[in-house]
Amino acid sequence: MLRGVRGFVFDLDGCVWNGRVLSPGAGETLAALDRAGRALAFLTNNSRATGEEIRRRLHALGVPAARHCLTPLEIIGEVIARRFGPSRVLVVGAAELAGAVARAGHELVDVKDYRRATVVAVGNDFELTYERLTAASRAAAAGAPLVTPNVDPRLPQEDGEFLPGCGALVAAVAVAAGVRPLVVGKPEAPLFRMALERMGLEPATAAMVGDSVAADVRGARGVGMRAVLYAPDGGTSGEADVVVRSFGELAALAGLA
Template identity: 25%
Template sequence: MAPLQHLTGDKLAIKEFVDKFDAFLFDCDGVLWSGDTPFQGAVETLDMLRNKGKSIVFVTNNSTKSRVDYRKKLDGLGIKAQIEEIFSSSYSASVYISRILELPPNKRKVFILGESGIEQELAAESVSYIGGTDPAYRREITPEDYAKIASGDPSMMDPEVGVVLVGLDFHINYLKLAVALHYIQRGAVFLATNIDSTLPNSGSLFPGGGSICAPLIAMLGGPGVPGAEPLSLGKPSQAMMDAIEGKFKFDRKKTCMVGDRINTDIKFGIDGGLGGTLAVLTGVTSREQLVASAIAPTAYVDELKDLLEGA
C-alpha cells in the first residue's frame, strides 16, 4: 500500500490535487462544521472551489433535517448552496421508497423511527407515513399496547405499513422499537437512512443513526442473520452514489469525495470508483486511525481550510 499523501503545507501538491477534479462531494458534519459552528476557513474554501469552476454537492448522512432545513443551516453559516446541491440520506431513502422500491398497493405506508427531516422528504415524494414525531409514539408503553401489538390490532398496527425506515431519532423509546420490530416480523421492508454509529458535535462524539438500528438488528437475530440488517440508503451505500450520479451527471473519474469518516465517506468514494477521496481530521477519524485503516483515502489534510494554501 502506498503511503498516505498528506497535503497540508504542500502548496504545489494541493494545487495539483484540486486541479484533477471537476466536482467535489462534501460530507458536512465534521468537515464543514461541528454542531452549529463552522470550521475556520470552510466557507472560504468552498468559495475558492466555486471560483475555480468546480461543482459542489453536499452529501450528508444526517437524516434529522430535510434539504430545505439544510439549506437554511448552510445559509445561516454563510455557506452558499442551492437546495438542488443538497443530497441527504432522508432524501435518498424517500426517493428509493417512492421511485425504486416495488411495494404492493396496500403496503405503501412507512413507519418512521426518526425526526422531521424524514417526514418532510417522504411528504415531498407523496409517501404516506406514521410514527416519527407523532406524540402518540412518544410515550411509555402500556399493558394494553403489548396485547394490541402482539395481536396486530389495527388501532396500533396499521395494516398498510410496508416499510420501516430508521434514522437518527432523538426521542427513541421502547414503544417505537416494539412497534417497528413487529412490523418487520410481519414482512415490512427494513430500511435505514444511514448506519453511522456516531456523529461529531461540539468537539466530541454522540450516538448516530446506526445506534437506533442496533437494537432492532439484535432483536432480529444479530449482524449477518438474513433479514436482520437494514438496507442503508446513506453513505457508503452505492444506491446513494447511483442516485447522486443520476441527478448531477458528473464524471466519476473527475469527482472527489471529501469526508471525515473512513468507513462511510471514504469507502463511499472508493466503492463508487471516484477519481479521488480526501479525508479531513476535524471529525470522527484521528490521524492514528487513518494511518492504521485498511481503507485508505487518496490524500488527507488536517483541516479543510488547508486547501486554500494551493489557491
C-alpha cells in the same frame, strides 16, 4: 492530483464546519472552486435536518455556492420510491421522518395497521414504545424491507452525555425480525450516488472530501469516487487517495492556488 476533478462533495461536521463555525479557509476555497466551474455538493449523516435547512445554514455562514445539500432525511423517501415503488410505510421515528416519507408520495401506515406496511422506516424515536417496536419487527419479519437514515450507535448530547442513536433502534428491529437494514446514510451508497446525480457527474470525475475514514473515505471509494481525507490534526490513512491538512492545501491540489 485533483486538477481534473469536475465536482467535489463535502462532508460537513468536522470538515466544512465545526459546530457553528466554518473551518479555516473553507469559505474561500469553496468560493474559488465554484468560480472555477467545479460542481459542489454537501452531505451530512445528520438525520434530523433537511437539505433546505443545511443550505440555509451554509448560506448564513457565507457559502452562497451551496446548492446541492443532501441528508438521509432529504432522500429517504426517494430511495424507498426507487427501490420499492410507491409504498405503504410504517414509520417508527420522529415527525420529521414521517414528513419526509410522506412528501415523497408514500402512504403512512398507522402502528395498529402494521400488517399493511410494505416498508418499515426506523429513525430516532423519542416516543418509542414496545408496541411500536413490536409492530416494526413484525412487519419487517413479514417481508417489509427495513430502511433507516443511518446506523449511528449514539446521539451525542451537548453535555457530553448521549442518547441511544438510530442504529440502536434499528438493531433491535433487525435482530427481532432477522433481517438486515437498508441504510441511506454514509458510508452506504445512496447519499453519494444522489449527490453525483444532482451534480450530473460520473463517480470517477468527482472527489469526496471528509474527516472520517469510515464514513467518507470508504463510502466514496465504495461508489468509485476519489477520496480526500481532511485531517487538520495530522491524521492519515492509506485508504484515502490524498490527505490534506487544510482547505488551502485542497485549493492548491485542485489547481486554484
